[in-house]
Amino acid sequence: xxxxxxxxxxxxxxxxxxxxxxxxxxxxxxxxxxxxxxxxxxxxxxxxxxxxxxxxxxxxxxxxxxxxxxxxxxxxxxxxxxxxxxxxxxxxxxxxxxxxxxxxxxxxxxxxxxxxxxxxxxxxxxxxxxxxxxxxxxxxxxxxxxxxxxxxxxxxxxxxxxxxxxxxxxxxxxxxxxxxxxxxxxxxxxxxxxxxxxxxxxxxxxxxxxxxxxxxxxxxxxxxxxxxxxxxxxxxxxxxxxxxxxxxxxxxxxxxxxxxxxxxxxxxxxxxxxxxxxxxxxxxxxxxxxxxxxxxxxxxxxxxxxxxxxxxxxxxxxxxxxxxxxxxxxxxxxxxxxxxxxxxxxxxxxxxxxxxxxxxxxxxxxxxxxxxxxxxxxxxxxxxxxxxxxxxxxxxxxxxxxxxxxxxxxxxxxxxxxxxxxxxxxxxxxxxxxxxxxxxxxxxxxxxxxxxxxxxxxxxxxxxxxxxxxxxxxxxxxxxxxxxxxxxxxxxxxxxxxxxx
Amino acid sequence: xxxxxxxxxxxxxxxxxxxxxxxxxxxxxxxxxxxxxxxxxxxxxxxxxxxxxxxxxxxxxxxxxxxxxxxxxxxxxxxxxxxxxxxxxxxxxxxxxxxxxxxxxxxxxxxxxxxxxxxxxxxxxxxxxxxxxxxxxxxxxxxxxxxxxxxxxxxxxxxxxxxxxxxxxxxxxxxxxxxxxxxxxxxxxxxxxxxxxxxxxxxxxxxxxxxxxxxxxxxxxxxxxxxxxxxxxxxxxxxxxxxxxxxxxxxxxxxxxxxxxxxxxxxxxxxxxxxxxxxxxxxxxxxxxxxxxxxxxxxxxxxxxxxxxxxxxxxxxxxxxxxxxxxxxxxxxxxxxxxxxxxxxxxxxxxxxxxxxxxxxxxxxxxxxxxxxxxxxxxxxxxxxxxxxxxxxxxxxxxxxxxxxxxxxxxxxxxxxxxxxxxxxxxxxxxxxxxxxxxxxxxxxxxxxxxxxxxxxxxxxxxxxxxxxxxxxxxxxxxxxxxx
Numbered sequence: 001x002x003x004x005x006x007x008x009x010x011x012x013x014x015x016x017x018x019x020x021x022x023x024x025x026x027x028x029x030x031x032x033x034x035x036x037x038x039x040x041x042x043x044x045x046x047x048x049x050x051x052x053x054x055x056x057x058x059x060x061x062x063x064x065x066x067x068x069x070x071x072x073x074x075x076x077x078x079x080x081x082x083x084x085x086x087x088x089x090x091x092x093x094x095x096x097x098x099x100x101x102x103x104x105x106x107x108x109x110x111x112x113x114x115x116x117x118x119x120x121x122x123x124x125x126x127x128x129x130x131x132x133x134x135x136x137x138x139x140x141x142x143x144x145x146x147x148x149x150x151x152x153x154x155x156x157x158x159x160x161x162x163x164x165x166x167x168x169x170x171x172x173x174x175x176x177x178x179x180x181x182x183x184x185x186x187x188x189x190x191x192x193x194x195x196x197x198x199x200x201x202x203x204x205x206x207x208x209x210x211x212x213x214x215x216x217x218x219x220x221x222x223x224x225x226x227x228x229x230x231x232x233x234x235x236x237x238x239x240x241x242x243x244x245x246x247x248x249x250x251x252x253x254x255x256x257x258x259x260x261x262x263x264x265x266x267x268x269x270x271x272x273x274x275x276x277x278x279x280x281x282x283x284x285x286x287x288x289x290x291x292x293x294x295x296x297x298x299x300x301x302x303x304x305x306x307x308x309x310x311x312x313x314x315x316x317x318x319x320x321x322x323x324x325x326x327x328x329x330x331x332x333x334x335x336x337x338x339x340x341x342x343x344x345x346x347x348x349x350x351x352x353x354x355x356x357x358x359x360x361x362x363x364x365x366x367x368x369x370x371x372x373x374x375x376x377x378x379x380x381x382x383x384x385x386x387x388x389x390x391x392x393x394x395x396x397x398x399x400x401x402x403x404x405x406x407x408x409x410x411x412x413x414x415x416x417x418x419x420x421x422x423x424x425x426x427x428x429x430x431x432x433x434x435x436x437x438x439x440x441x442x443x444x445x446x447x448x449x450x451x452x453x454x455x456x457x458x459x460x461x462x463x464x465x466x467x468x469x470x471x472x473x474x475x476x477x478x479x480x481x482x483x484x485x486x487x488x489x490x491x492x493x494x495x496x497x498x499x500x501x
Numbered sequence: 502x503x504x505x506x507x508x509x510x511x512x513x514x515x516x517x518x519x520x521x522x523x524x525x526x527x528x529x530x531x532x533x534x535x536x537x538x539x540x541x542x543x544x545x546x547x548x549x550x551x552x553x554x555x556x557x558x559x560x561x562x563x564x565x566x567x568x569x570x571x572x573x574x575x576x577x578x579x580x581x582x583x584x585x586x587x588x589x590x591x592x593x594x595x596x597x598x599x600x601x602x603x604x605x606x607x608x609x610x611x612x613x614x615x616x617x618x619x620x621x622x623x624x625x626x627x628x629x630x631x632x633x634x635x636x637x638x639x640x641x642x643x644x645x646x647x648x649x650x651x652x653x654x655x656x657x658x659x660x661x662x663x664x665x666x667x668x669x670x671x672x673x674x675x676x677x678x679x680x681x682x683x684x685x686x687x688x689x690x691x692x693x694x695x696x697x698x699x700x701x702x703x704x705x706x707x708x709x710x711x712x713x714x715x716x717x718x719x720x721x722x723x724x725x726x727x728x729x730x731x732x733x734x735x736x737x738x739x740x741x742x743x744x745x746x747x748x749x750x751x752x753x754x755x756x757x758x759x760x761x762x763x764x765x766x767x768x769x770x771x772x773x774x775x776x777x778x779x780x781x782x783x784x785x786x787x788x789x790x791x792x793x794x795x796x797x798x799x800x801x802x803x804x805x806x807x808x809x810x811x812x813x814x815x816x817x818x819x820x821x822x823x824x825x826x827x828x829x830x831x832x833x834x835x836x837x838x839x840x841x842x843x844x845x846x847x848x849x850x851x852x853x854x855x856x857x858x859x860x861x862x863x864x865x866x867x868x869x870x871x872x873x874x875x876x877x878x879x880x881x882x883x884x885x886x887x888x889x890x891x892x893x894x895x896x897x898x899x900x901x902x903x904x905x906x907x908x909x910x911x912x913x914x915x916x917x918x919x920x921x922x923x924x925x926x927x928x929x930x931x932x933x934x935x936x937x938x939x940x941x942x943x944x945x946x947x948x949x950x951x952x953x954x955x956x957x958x959x960x961x962x963x964x965x966x967x968x969x970x971x972x973x974x975x976x977x978x979x980x981x982x983x984x985x
Binding site: 072147153164177181190 | 929
C-alpha cells in the first residue's frame with residue numbers, strides 16, 4: 001500500500017505546507033518567534049521521518065530510478081512532471097532532510113529577529129533542495145536548482161554578518177550567471193531531443209560538436225556551484241557572512257548540487273566532451289586543492305578557513321568524478337556525503353563558540369578545551385574526519401578518489417595527495433590555536449559549557465561520520481549499481497580512456 | 502460602402518466601448534465636477550471593460566474580417582485583447598481611489614482611457630495600413646492628454662509634451678513607411694502586401710518602407726534606440742497613468758508589430774528579422790544598464806520595461822510559430838508583473854505626497870510586510886527567477902530564438918538578464934536588508950489589494966496554468982501565421 005504513495009512529492013512539498021502554517025500563526029513577537037521555531041522544527045523533523053522510507057524501501061540491486069512518479073504537466077511538449085531517485089540522488093535527499101532540522105535547531109538561539117521569516121526561508125529552501133535532487137525532468141530540475149537562490153539570498157542578506165549585502169549579491173549574481181548559460185544549453189538540448197525527460201535525454205545521442213558546447217554551458221553553472229577555482233570567490237564571502245545554519249546548508253547540501261549535476265548531466269549526456277575536458281577539470285581541481293589549502297593556512301577567521309577547506313575538498317570530488325573510474329566516482333560520491341556531514345558539523349562548531357564570544361577571529365580564542373571539554377572532543381573528531389583520519393568517512397572518500405586518480409594519471413594522484421597533507425596542516429593548526437594553550441582571553445574563561453541542544457546536533461552527525469568510516473559499504477552498496485550505470489553509458493560511447501583501463 | 506450586421510458583430514466589443522465613450526462624454530460634462538463624478542465615470546468605464554471581456558472570452562474563435570478586410574477578429578486578436586482589457590481594467594480600477602493629494606481626480610481620465618483602449622483593440626485587429634494608422638492615432642492622442650493631466654505639475658506637462666512630440670515623430674515615420682510600402686505593393690491591405698512581395702525580387706525602397714514602419718512601432722513599444730521618451734514620461738506622468746502606460750499599450754503595440762511582420766511582411770522574414778534582432782539586443786542592453794543608475798522607481802520601471810520589450814522581441818525575431826507563442830506567453834506574464842508592481846508603487850506615499858524614490862522603500866519589510874513580500878515576488882519574477890511567471894516567458898522566447906539559430910542573441914539576452922537581476926535585487930535589498938524610521942503611509946485601498954493579490958497569485962502559480970495557456974497561445978499563433 002505504502003508503495004503507491006507519492007513519497008517523493010510528499011517529501012518535496014511537505015515543508016511548503018509548514019510555510020502556509022507559519023504564515024497563519026499569530027501572537028506577540030516573542031510567542032510568534034518561539035512558535036515559529038517549534039513549527040519549523042516539527043515540520044522539518046517530520047519531513048525527515050517521511051523521507052526514511054526512501055532508504056528502507058530502496059532496492060540497491062536495481063538499475064534505473066525508483067519511487068518514480070509521473071504526471072502530465074505541459075501537454076504535448078515533452079515536458080512533464082517526473083520524479084524518481086537512484087543510488088546517486090537518494091543519499092542527497094536524505095542528507096538534505098537530515099541537515100534541515102539540524103540547522104533549524106542550530107539557529108534556535110542565534111536567530112532572534114524575524115524568526116518567522118527565517119523559518120519560512122529554511123522550509124522553502126528544503127523544498128527546493130529536495131526537489132532538485134528528485135527531479136527527473138530537466139526543466140523541473142532547473143526550476144528547483146535556481147529557485148534555491150531566493151531563500152539563500154534572503155538568509156545571507158537579512159540574517160548575515162556585517163558585509164552581508166555584498167556577500168548576498170555576489171552569491172546570487174555569480175550563481176545566476178552560471179545558471180543562465182546552462183539554461184541556453186538546456187534549450188538547445190530540448191530542441192535537439194524534443195523532450196526534457198532526463199532518462200530520455202540520457203539515452204539520446206548528442207552530436208559530438210554539440211556536446212562540447214553543452215558541456216561548457218553546464219560547466220559554467222556547476223563549476224560555480226561546486227565551486228571550482230577560479231570561480232570560487234563567492235564562497236568564502238557567502239560563508240563568512242551567512243548565519244551558522246546558512247553555512248551548514250550551503251556547505252552541506254548546496255555545494256553538492258554541482259557534483260550531482262556533473263554525475264546526472266555532464267557524464268551521462270556528454271560523454272565525449274567529458275573525456276575531452278577531463279584534463280581541464282583535473283588542472284582546475286588540482287589548483288583548487290593546493291591553492292585554496294594554502295589560502296586556508298593564511299586565514300585568521302575560522303569560518304573563512306573552513307570555507308576554503310570546503311573548496312579544497314570539493315576539488316577532490318571533481319577529480320574523482322572525471323577519472324571516470326568506478327573507484328573515482330564512488331569516492332567522489334562518498335566524499336560529497338561525508339563532506340556534507342563533516343562541514344556542516346564544522347560550521348556548527350564555529351557557530352557554537354561564536355554564539356558565546358561573538359567573534360570568529362582565531363586569535364581571540366585559545367584554551368577552549370579547558371572550558372568546554374565535551375565540545376573539544378566533538379570538534380576534534382570532526383576536524384580529524386575532515387583531514388581524512390582512517391575510521392572516519394573522510395578517509396574512505398579521499399582514499400577512493402586517490403585510487404581513481406591513480407588510474408587516470410599518477411601526476412593527478414600525486415598533486416591530489418599533496419592537498420591531503422596541506423589539509424592536515426591547516427586543520428591541526430587551527431585546532432591547536434583554538435583549543436589548546438593558555439587562556440589569554442577572559443571571555444573564554446566565562447564561556448558556558450555545551451548545551452543539550454548543541455549536543456543533539458553533534459550526535460547524529462558524529463554517528464554517521466563514524467558509521468560510514470567503519471562500515472563504508474552501507475553507502476557504497478546503495479550507489480554501486482547507479483555508478484555502474486553511468487560507467488556503462490560511458491563505455492558504450494567508446495571512450496579511449498576506459499578502453500585503456 | 503454599406504455596413505451590415507456581419508461587419509458589426511466581429512467588432513462588437515469595440516463598438517460597445519466606443520459608444521460607451523460617447524455616453525461618458527455626456528456623463529463627464531453634465532455629472533458635475535469633482536471626485537464623485539470621476540468615480541462614477543470610472544465605474545461605468547470598468548463595467549464596459551468587463552462587458553467587452555465577457556464578449557471576447559465567450560466569442561467564437563473563428564477568423565472573421567469586417568469592414569472590407571480592414572478589421573480582423575481571430576483567436577490571436579482575442580488573446581491579445583484579453584490581455585489589454587485586463588491590463589487596462591487593473592490600471593483604471595486602481596485609479597478609482599485617488600491616493601496622493603496631487604493625483605489626477607477628474608472625470609475625463611477614465612473617458613480618455615476608454616478611447617485609448619478602443620484604439621489599442623483596433624491596433625490588435627488592424628489588417629490594413631489605413632486601419633493600422635487610424636488605430637495607432639486613436640490610441641496615442643488620448644494618452645498624450647492623460648500624460649499631461651496633472652496641469653499644476655511642470656513634470657507632468659513636460660511628460661505630455663515629450664510624449665506628444667516624439668509620438669508625432671514616430672507616427673510620421675510610420676506614415677512615411679506605409680506610403681512607401683503602398684507605393685510598391687499597390688494596395689493597403691496586409692494580405693495584398695503579402696501577396697505582392699516575394700523575397701527574390703525586392704525593391705530597396707520597399708525594404709526602407711518596412712524598416713520605417715517597424716521603427717515607428719518600435720517607438721510605441723519603447724524598444725531601444727527609440728526608447729528616449731519612456732523614462733521621462735514614466736517619471737513625469739501621474740502614477741496611475743504610468744501604471745496604464747506600463748501595462749496596456751505595450752501589449753497592443755507588440756500585437757501590431759506581430760501582425761505587421763508575420764502578416765504583411767511574412768514573405769520577407771529574412772529582412773525584418775535582422776532589424777528585430779538589432780532592436781532586441783539594443784533594448785536588452787539599454788534596459789539593463791540604464792536601470793542600474795536610477796533613483797526613482799518609476800524611472801527604473803521604465804528601463805525595466807525597455808528590457809522586457811527586448812526579451813519579447815527576441816522571440817519575435819525568430820519569425821516562427823514558436824516565436825509568436827513565446828511572445829504571447831511573455832506578454833501574459835508581463836501585464837501581471839506590471840500590474841502587481843504598480844499596485845505597490847501607487848501606494849508609495851508619505852504624508853499624502855507620493856514618494857517614488859527607490860530609497861523610500863527602505864525597511865518596507867518591517868513596516869509593510871505584505872507589500873514587501875508582494876514587491877519581492879514581482880522583482881524576482883521580472884528577473885526571470887523560476888518558478889515565477891517571468892521565467893517561463895524567458896524560457897519560451899529564448900527557446901524560439903535558439904531554435905531559429907539565434908544562439909548569440911539568446912546568450913546576450915540571458916547575460917543581460919543577470920545584469921538586470923542586479924537592480925531588481927537592489928529593490929529587495931532596500932526593502933529587506935535595511936531599516937528605516939520614516940515609514941510610508943499605511944492605508945491601502947481595496948483596489949490595490951485586489952490587483953496585487955490577483956497578480957501575486959498568477960505569478961506564483963503560473964506553472965499550474967501554463968498548459969492551458971500554451972494551448973490557447975498555440976491556437977492564437979496558428980491564427981496569426983495563417984492570417985492570409
